[in-house]
Amino acid sequence: MNELNEETLREMIERAKKAANNAYSPYSKFKVGAAVLSGERQIFAGCNVENASFGMTICAERNAIFQSVAHGARKILAVVIYTPTAEPTAPCGACRQVINEFGPSAEVICVCDGKNSARWTLSQLLTNAFGPNNL
Ligand code: THU
Numbered sequence: 001m002n003e004l005n006e007e008t009l010r011e012m013i014e015r016a017k018k019a020a021n022n023a024y025s026p027y028s029k030f031k032v033g034a035a036v037l038s039g040e041r042q043i044f045a046g047c048n049v050e051n052a053s054f055g056m057t058i059c060a061e062r063n064a065i066f067q068s069v070a071h072g073a074r075k076i077l078a079v080v081i082y083t084p085t086a087e088p089t090a091p092c093g094a095c096r097q098v099i100n101e102f103g104p105s106a107e108v109i110c111v112c113d114g115k116n117s118a119r120w121t122l123s124q125l126l127t128n129a130f131g132p133n134n135l
Contacts, residue, residue: 004037004078004107012043013111016082019045019060026050032060032089033082036068036103039075044068061095065102076103079122081110088118096126104131 012035020033025048032048046063061079068076079099083089088110091099099106099122108125110118123129 008037008041008043009078009080009109012037012078012080012109013082015043015045016060016080016111019047019064020082020084021047023047023060024049027052027054031084034060034064035080035082036061036064036076037078038068038071038073039077040073041077042068042071042073044071044073059092059095061091062098065098069102074102076106078107078109079103081108083110083112085112086114087116088112088114090118090120091125093126096122097129100126100129100131104129 015035016033020031023031025031027050035043035045037043044064044067046060046067048060050057081091090110106122108120108122
């Protein structure tokens with residue numbers, strides 16, 4: 001994808017790491033930060049926010065996407081996910097479905113504290129997705 005040059009990717013990783021610092025995860029102790037690149041090339045970030053009623057937890061990816069939508073940016077070109085782990089962490093199924101709504105062709109890049117990273121297109125992560133065109 002052309003929009004995602006090295007500089008933009010670096011900036012997105014930076015934003016995702018910053019957001020992970022703000023993760024509210026007293027129950028799992030698992031911090032996640034995400035940054036999305038909108039169609040207007042703006043970056044929006046989010047972290048996971050847990051709740052004493054565990055099911056109310058929101059993942060970092062969905063938080064970042066909702067930030068984007070709240071700012072009127074409904075097209076997602078790329079999602080960066082950072083976890084302070086040795087290996088990259090792929091997004092959960094619920095987040096894949098929500099990414100599909102706004103970025104069916106988005107790039108998903110997962111980074112961590114180790115040297116490995118992972119990169120997929122959303123359609124690789126969610127084949128034959130159910131989406132707006134099915135309604
Ligand atoms: N989590 C995310 O933020 N994103 C994912 O894709 C997977 C899971 C969060 C939710 C919860 O706060 C913690 O990680 C453990 O599941």
